[in-house]
Amino acid sequence: MDGTALTSPLRKTVQHRTISAAVAAELRRRILDGEVPAGGQLRQDALAAEFAVSRIPVREALMQLEAEGLVKIHPHRGAVVPELSLAEIEELFELRLLLEPRLLAASAPQLSDDDYARLDRILEEYSDELRARHVSRWGELNRAFHLLLYSRAEKPRTAGIVANLLQDCDRHTRLQLSLTGGMERAEAEHAELVHLCRAGRIDDACELLRAHIENVGRALRRFLEERGREKSAEPIAPRAGS
Numbered sequence: 001m002d003g004t005a006l007t008s009p010l011r012k013t014v015q016h017r018t019i020s021a022a023v024a025a026e027l028r029r030r031i032l033d034g035e036v037p038a039g040g041q042l043r044q045d046a047l048a049a050e051f052a053v054s055r056i057p058v059r060e061a062l063m064q065l066e067a068e069g070l071v072k073i074h075p076h077r078g079a080v081v082p083e084l085s086l087a088e089i090e091e092l093f094e095l096r097l098l099l100e101p102r103l104l105a106a107s108a109p110q111l112s113d114d115d116y117a118r119l120d121r122i123l124e125e126y127s128d129e130l131r132a133r134h135v136s137r138w139g140e141l142n143r144a145f146h147l148l149l150y151s152r153a154e155k156p157r158t159a160g161i162v163a164n165l166l167q168d169c170d171r172h173t174r175l176q177l178s179l180t181g182g183m184e185r186a187e188a189e190h191a192e193l194v195h196l197c198r199a200g201r202i203d204d205a206c207e208l209l210r211a212h213i214e215n216v217g218r219a220l221r222r223f224l225e226e227r228g229r230e231k232s233a234e235p236i237a238p239r240a241g242s
Contacts, residue, residue, distance in 0.1 A: 017060070019053050024061035026051075031070050031081055032139055032171045038083035042071060069168050084172055086221060092169055093217030099162050100213060101206040103150035108197040108205060110152035119148055119194050126190065130183050138183065139170040145190055149197070173220055182219055186212075 027047075030036045042062060048055045062079045065071045071079040084092070111119075122145045129137040143166045150159055189212045196205035 020057035020060035020064070023047070023051055023053065023057055024064045027061060027065060028070060032174070034171060034174070036081050038081050040081045041077060042079040042081070044078060069164070084168070086224060089172070089217070089221055089224065092165055093213060096162070096165050096213050097210060099158055100146070100150065101209050103153045103155060103158055103162060104209055105202055105206050106153035106155060107150045108202045111197060115148065115152070116194065116198055119145065122148065123191055123194065126187060130187055139174040142186070143167065143170065149193065172224070173216060185215070
């Protein structure tokens, strides 16, 4: 017998992990794209039937998404996509304002020609996806852009926190930008950030980054407040038999 061959229990474990990762990736995409809205439920049995897998990898996928903050698992309701409160939005953007300019100040002087080439490619793809109205790619490219800008800071823990903050903001920001037309402004500010960093104007780049984060946070809060008012104004459907 080949000594590198997996034993049956271990093979099953690896298979479950592979299936679980694939299920998690698809559910993550659906949540971030808004296909599963805030308050939407993800039931293990229904998902297992849909993906033609057992409930074990589905449960593992949902636990991974809970660790990422994309779902909340309740004992009797299953996994639910949480709605961020305005207070949570405030906190997320306060943390971004605190951490991201520091990462940029440390990273920008160390960015290489290859890094700038990659940033240019992201900007080009972002522009193409914007013109094509491919909403699903906006958040992914935005996150990649910011993390690449900060990648030379040599502050891995801070970068990890920021990566999580960007993901937590993503589905709400993407919805807000797609409905309010803010993508063109984000595109222009991203291009200017690269220009300032490339020119060595790091302080100006950090100031623009602060303004960029503040603008997105302010627009998102306004959007959520308006949506909350619209929901509260909706008539309550009468109960059956009343």
